[in-house]
Amino acid sequence: MSDNGLGDIRKDFRILSTGLKYFDNAATSLTPDQVMEAMDNYYATFRANVGRGVYRSTRIASEAYEAAHRKVAQFVDASNDVLVFTKNCTEAIGMVINGLRWRKGDKVIITMLEHHSNYAPWIRARKVFGFDLEVVRVGSNGIITGELEKALDDRTRIVSFSHVSNVLGSIAPLEEICKLAHSHGAFVLVDASQSVPHMPMRSTKESYDFMAFSGHKMLGPTGIGALVIRRGLEDEIDPLSVGGGAVKDVSLDEYELAEGWERFEAGTPNIAGAIGLARAAEYLDGIGMQRVRSHEEKLLEEMMSMLSGIEGIKIYGPNDMRVKSGIVSFSVDGLSPHIIASLLDSEYGIAVRSGHMCCYPLMKYVLGKPEGLIRASVYI
Structure with missing residues (x-):
């Protein structure tokens, strides 16, 4: 070939x-030497935790980790938004599902195309939070727009769908679906695991509100992914956990969350994974x-x-x-x-x-x- x-x-x-x-x-995906070398360099030359000290190696590690956020955000055209590192795409989707403050009468729309990671969690969450869940049927060619438009109404809180089907390879019209959902006041969560690694991503005003993807499908290491949150929507979802690194202040009976991505990344993160993912993004950018x-x-x-x-x-x-x-x-x-x-x-x-x-x-x-x-x- x-x-x-x-x-x-x-x-x-x-x-x-x-x-x-x-x-x-x-x-x-397979992993190029450049990604492995970037991760090895962290372990060999500036292995330290991030945001938790003033000595030299922790400053270098913190700078590299913050730079990784910027590089990966730039790669997916989300420099103006909030990019949160996660364990994988599944965790990123779960952060939205479990972080949204659900209201009585809310409706969620997904499709039959979905990977289990964007299907089973919604079934479980429906039982916990009590929202209505509508699963849109699709044709064997993977086209979803027509049935999705019929399902949308003003009760719809969020539409969650795969940009690219991991079975059929069909590419959904991202901007068109986002525009339809937003016309009903609904959020859009996009599973971009099969699109971010394979095609240019362009963010527009009629784009997604939340986007999830994995690093291991785009030449990066396993155990690292990301959730992109449209700037201004950070307060719409609560963090899955709260702890070190995610808080600005703590009193005897209250705490104040940090700003931006930090509020969603409690505890020691996958530092080497983030550095490796950033190097993978640079590698792909180098190809174009x-x-x-x-x-x-x-x-x-x-x-x-x-x-x-x-x-x-x-x-x-x-x-x-x-x-x-x-x-x-x-x-x-x-x-x-x-x-x-x-x-x-x-x-x-x-x-x-x-x-x-x-x-x-x-x-x-x-x-x-x-x-x-x-x-x-x-x-x-």
Whole structure:
């Protein structure tokens, strides 16, 4: 398959020297040496906690951690907003769900496309907080706009959806959905785990209110993600926890929260992870996100063309490359997806995902594939 001029970066990924042919980037990406070196440098030269001292190494660590916030925020075009580091996208979504102050009669809208991380927590929260939950059906191509518009009303408190489906690769019209939701006074929470790593992100006045994504899908380390909160909405959600680093002052029976991202990051954070994620953002910026997107589109076209020419293979999701990311899910007549994935690995050294991909509702009720599919996903 073509490399669109990016072949020279393969040397940065030492794991590829093992002969691995990696097509599971939607699950987690590989990590370049530059990211690992940035994290090693923290541990080797200025290992200290952040915001908790005046000696040299803690000052250097604190500056690096604050710089990581700025770099990652800039990468997702959120420099004017509040970027909070989290454990992963799942935790970021949970911060919004459990931090909002719910009112009687509130309604939440999600879709059948959602990853379990943006589905199951809403079901649990409905039982705890008592809001109404409406799940919008989608077609097998992943288009959600029409049914979503019908579901919206003035009771809707928040719409939560995936920008890019991790199964179908379908790209939702982010700005259009945000505009529809805002016309009813609703917040928008976007699961951007599959979009932030793969395409330029542009923030507009008709953009999301909250955006969640993971670092490990964008060349960064595991155990680090982020929640972007639109500036001015910090007071709309309460922190999940309160403690060291998150407070400005504490009296005998009261406490005052810190400002900005600090109020949401109680306790010692994943300092090395944040530094690694920032380096991953710099690495991707060095390539250029439009170049990343163009590269993936070319690989996607080649992969779709190859697979569609094989008898017995059915491809799921949109055919229009303009609304599809570098994800191709398919089935093979008469064969289990796990059998296919095992054969590709054992015989050819090719790593693909198989199964339900943490999307049981989509698999069972929309695609009619409770046993799941095979998914090949590309990256740089």
